[in-house]
Amino acid sequence: MTEFPVQHLSPSSIAMFGRCGRQFMYRYLEGLIIPPGISAIRGTGTHQGVETNLRSIVDDGTPAPIEAVADACRDKINAEWERGVRLLPDEQGQPESTLRGVAIDEAIRLSRTHYDSIAPNLRPVQIERWFELDIPDLPCTIKGRIDLQEANGIRDLKTGKSYPSEDAAARSPQLTWYALAAQALDGTPPDYVALDHLVLTKTGVTVRQQSSMRDPADYSREIVRARLVTESIEHGTFHPAQPDHWCCTPKWCGYWNRCPYGAKQASTVSYAVSGRATSQDTEEQIDE
Ligand code: SF4
Incomplete structure (x- = not known):
């Protein structure tokens, strides 16, 4: 019996499979890790700031100083940025230092709002x-x-x-x-x-x-x-996203340039398709 090719799934990998099986295949079977975009890095930085505050509440019973929250956001974004960032077409050509500075400012604003408006009512x-x-x-x-x-x-x-x-x-x-x-x-x-x-x-x-x-x-x-996801993996079935799905765009899919259903849309296979007219009833059944 062949070994199952992934050791574990996660809520996010199951969600990815639901959107696009090919994304899952590239990421988890072929191990192609695409650097995150700026919005993902901004979210990671915000989470780090929020975590710094909540950890202080859990460990010491008091909020962290707001300066420590801001520092945590900044340090996390700088570290993630150094590991690699995927710039979108409309971001390319802009100075990276400017883009990074905006991401840091936004993450600090987000975590400060959490600090002021959400955290005081939480009991972590x-x-x-x-x-x-x-x-x-x-x-x-x-x-x-x-x-x-x-x-x-x-x-x-x-x-x-x-x-x-x-x-x-x-x-x-x-x-x-x-x-x-x-x-x-x-x-x-x-x-x-x-x-x-x-x-x-x-x-x-x-x-x-x-x-x-x-x-x-x-x-x-x-x-x-x-x-069902594991059965598809066992069968080697990795469906592409619907072409009009929001995730199947260069903005949201890091595999766009390599995927035959993305930018590489040239198919070498031609299909001889035949058809027939059908009754109204059949059409309605399909629509249901
Ligand atoms: S380009 Fe579309 S079909 Fe291909 S991996 Fe990305 S989302 Fe899936």
Whole structure:
């Protein structure tokens, strides 16, 4: 029996597979790691600033000095930038020092808003908690990291420049995995799951907070989804994204230039396609 080619899946790798199987194949089977874009680095820097504050609250019972939060943002972004950044076409040609400075300023603004408007109302018990789940009949484990656990619930931080959908927390598979992980680690399910959104706008930072709940039916759905992903991997089936999906663009896909469904759209295979007219009924069935 051949060994399953990946040791573990994660909520984000399962989500990537859902969007585009080929992205997953490039990233996790071929090991092609594309440097993150500026927005991802800005998010990582913000998380580092927020973590610095929350860790101080957990360890010492008091917030970290705001200067330490800003330093953590700056240091993290500088370190990530040195590891490599993927500039988008409209960013290329601009001085990198300017782009980096803007990213640092934005991350500090985001983490400061969290510091002032969100953190004072949080009761963190654990932060950045890693987990690895063994699930029956799954040929690999599920690994991940819970941003923040309170006594009765879990929270995740999101940063970006667009507003979340109203039901983002209710529909988030990531929160479902975190709830399942909290139950597996602690023996009791969380009472709630929540998202804290920091939205960077032209005039400032807007906070959106959403909460929801999870039950065993939610867990089952995600486990089935993970199993289907592993079956596709076992069969070597890696579907491309729909060509009009937001992720299938040079902005959002780092594999765009190598992928036959992206920039390299020249197909050498020609298909002899035949067809027939069908009745209205058949068409309606398809639309259903
Ligand atoms: S170019 Fe499109 S199909 Fe190809 S890996 Fe990227 S998202 Fe997937």
